Each structure stands twice: as structure tokens, then as C-alpha cells.
Amino acid sequence: MKALGLSFGRKNRNSDIMVKQVLKQMKTRGYEVEFINLNELNIQYCTGCTGCVVNLMQGGNGACVLKDDFHIVDEAFKEADAVVVCAPVFALSPNGLFKTFVDRMGPSHDISFLTNAREQGEAMGKSEDKLPDKRWFKPRAAALMVVGGASTKNWTSLGLPSMFELFSNGMSIVDAYSAHGGMEFEHMVGNEKLMARLTEMGNHLADALETEGGLDKWYGDDEGVCPVCHNDLLTILHSGATVECPVCGISGELKIEDGQIKVDWPAEQIARSRLKYPGKLEHYLEIRNSAMTMKKIPDLKEKLAAYKEI
Ligand SMILES: Cc1cc2nc3c(=O)[nH]c(=O)nc-3n(C[C@H](O)[C@H](O)[C@H](O)COP(=O)(O)O)c2cc1C
Secondary structure (H helix, E strand, C coil): CEEEEEECCCCCCHHHHHHHHHHHHHHHCCCEEEEEEHHHCCCCCCCCCCHHHHHHHCCCCCCCCCCCCHHHHHHHHHHCCEEEEEEEEECCEECHHHHHHHHHCCHHHCHHHHHHHHHHHHHCCCCHHHCCCHHHHCCCEEEEEEECCCCCHHHHCCHHHHHHHHHCCCCEEEEEEEECCHHHCCCHHHCHHHHHHHHHHHHHHHHHHHCCCHHHCCCCCCCCCCCCCCCCCCEECCCCCEEEECCCCEEEEEEEECCEEEEECCHHHHHCCCCCHHHHHHHHHHHHHHHHCCCCCCCHHHHHHCCCCC
């Protein structure tokens, strides 16, 4: 079994060492480990050409047209049974390099797009190299982390929830940790409590893969307000007491019980979280239907010409 560690931070600094601490434990559990710092690769940003989506909708493999180092991490991801990721917090969220990576892992790696493309491509008799790689469909455990320099936790507020943007390929996120106070230590390697927690993260990933039902279990410290992603963010929809989890896209009813904020999440909402296959499929069908019923603008050229001067 293979474990892949991805760091988006400075070489040998907090994110690198935090990821390596998890990998170190996985190695003792018998895993073959690989570590990549994305700063050392040339990863171009997604231009939004949608070539991957169009190709997938035609039963292709959704390959990206950009020629850079993305294939290195793509291959490592496909090989991995477990993935651990850490990004530094910049301006409350994971840094820009992480977002660049997430966009490249977008629709082209969405398990519902890949599943439908594979079925369609196979029915068309396409060769294996023209189909989505079979390795995308294997069960995979993941753990997400951020690290912020600030001593106040709320300076990392959008960090961990935004790490869940890496949901597209459908791996089971079984643990997550938000570290803050990086500036209080010359290096987080000296934060023994954190390093012990990350050793546990290595065990959690191994346990999730090696225990029956482990991939459906949450090994994180807090249950959180959302029963799927276990984050604590809520969007107020301004229709009665209905709230939404912005990570999962599911809605529930807010209530106060014994002075505590609680949310009733209907089972059908939990089932359609975008972290799960039905939620992704819902989005895939929405996009496919929009593409098929797209309203044509008869005088589009003339309409656009009016904007050329600016
Ligand atoms: C541009 C920039 C913005 C930052 N913004 C935040 C922030 O909003 N909250 C925070 O806690 N730390 C912030 N930091 C501190 C980093 O998160 C911290 O130094 C982290 O340890 C860097 O990760 P690394 O050691 O893996 O490179 C910021 C650092 C930079 C360079």
C-alpha cells in the first residue's frame, strides 16, 4: 500500500514536516511513502478552457491540454491508497498554490465525470489509454491539514474548510487538523503536542484503510456542526431557520437546544453531500443537462462586437 504526502509550504518548514510526520508513522505501519512539495514543480493555473470537461462528456480521459509538471503529482495520486495534504494559511485561506492545484484536480478528476466517461468510452470501444485511468476508482483515504502563523485560531478561519475543495476525486476524508500559532515556535517540529497528533493521523489513515467500514468513519477530534465534512461553517439562507453547509452543499434546520446551536440534517440531505458520489452525480447531470439545453443567442457575434472597443 502506498501513502502520498503533498505539501504546499516552504521547503523543510512547517507544512513539509507536518506531512512528513504523518508519512513517518505510515512507514512504520508498512506503507511505501512518497513526498512531493508542490513548490518544486511547475504547476500552471487552470485557464478554464473546459477542454477536459468536453473530452469527458465524449467518453474520453479528460486529459489537460497544459504541458507542465502536473503529470508527476497526477501519477503519484493515482498510485496512492492514502493521501495527506498540508497547506499554509495565507490571508485566512490555504495559499494560492493550493488553489491552483485544486483547480487542476477539478472536473477532470471528478469521480462522477470519470465514471460516466469510462462507461461511455467503453461502450464506444475506446482503447485503455483513451479512457479514464482505472486507478482513479480505487478506495482512497485522505487527511487534510493547514498551518497558520497566527496565535489566534480565527486567523485560520477559512483554512481547513477550504482544503475540502480537494473533494473532486471522491477520496474518503477521514481526518483533518487545523494548526495555528506557527510563529510561537521556531519550527512546528518543536510543538510536541502537534507532532503527537500527527503521528495519530498516520494511524488514522492506516486504520481507515485496514478496518472494515474504516473509510466511512470520522477520526478527527471534533464532530463539527456538519455530519459529513465535520466543519463548523454554516450559510444562513434567510428562509426561516434553514442553513446550509457551504462545503457539502446540504441544508438543514437550525435550532437552539440547551443553549447550544444544533442543526437537524435530513438523511436525504446527508446522502447528497458533494463529498459523496450522489452529490457529485447530481452536479454532473446538472452540467450535462445545461450543455444539452443551452439557450443559443442568435445575434451573439453582433452583441459581442459592441464590447470589442473596451
Ligand atoms: C502572504 C502571507 C499571508 C499569511 N496569512 C496568514 C493568515 O491569514 N493567518 C495565519 O495564521 N498565518 C498567516 N501567514 C503565516 C503562514 O501561514 C505561516 O508562516 C506558515 O507556517 C507557513 O507555512 P510553511 O512553514 O509550511 O511555509 C501568512 C504568511 C504569508 C507569507
